[in-house]
Amino acid sequence: MAAPKKNVKTASTSEPKGGAVVKKVRVATAWFDACAGCHMSLLDIDERIIDIADKIDIVYGPLVDALEFPDNVDVAIIEGAISSDEDEHKIKEIRSKSKILVSMGDCAVTANVPSMRNQFKVSEILDRGFVENATCHQQHPSKDIPHLLNRARPLHEFVSVDVFLPGCPPPADAIFFVIAELLAGRMPDLTGKTRFGA
Ligand code: SF4
Secondary structure, eight states, X not given: XXXXXXXXXXXXXXXXXXXXXXXXXEEEEEESXXXXXXXXXXXXTTTHHHXXXXXXXXXXXXXXXXXXXXXXXXXXXXXXXXXXXXXXXXXXXXXXXXXXXXXXXXXXXXXXXXXGGGXXXXXXXXXXXXXITOSSSOOOOOSSSOOEEEEEEOGGGTSOOSEEEOSSSOOHHHHHHHHHHHHXXXXXXXXXXXXXXX
C-alpha cells in the first residue's frame, strides 16, 4: 500500500541555529488488540537503533515507563486493532496529540487476527471465555473493564492514518525504512518493501 509522496515536517527537519541543539523527534508507540509481534519486529532493527538513537526520544509505549500519552508527539507508531471502548477512546486521544500516525501491522491495517471474532456476538464470546470454559465463578466480567465493541476494526475506521505499514509482522527492514524516511522529512513509499501477511 503505497503512501503518497510528500514532504513531512518532523522535529528533525527544524534548522539548527548557531550550534543550537536540534530538537529530537518525539516518537510514541502503542499496541491495542494485538500479539506484540509487531513491536518484536520493531526491536529487530537491532544495531540500527544506534543510528537513530540520537535523533529520537521515545516518549511513550511499552518500551518506556510513561503512564499518560503525552502532548506534541511527532510520530505515533500503532500496533493492533480497535476492539473495545477504551481502545476507541485511546486511539482518538493519540491521533489528537500526534502529527503523524503509522498503522503498523496487519491487525492495525485490516483488523486481521482480532477480527476472527467478528462472526460471533460479544455475548457468545464472553460465554465461551467466562462461562463454558471456566471451572469456577462462571460469569461475565462487568466491573472496571473495557467493554468490547461489536467488531474488532482497523485504526483507519476511527482516525486518519498517515502511513499504512502492512505485514504480520512487517519486516524490521520496512519498519526501519519508515522511521528513517520520516526522520528525513519524507513520507515513506513502501512499494515492494512489505505486503500483507509478510
Ligand atoms: S499483525 Fe501479526 S505480528 Fe502484528 S500484532 Fe497482528 S498478529 Fe501480531
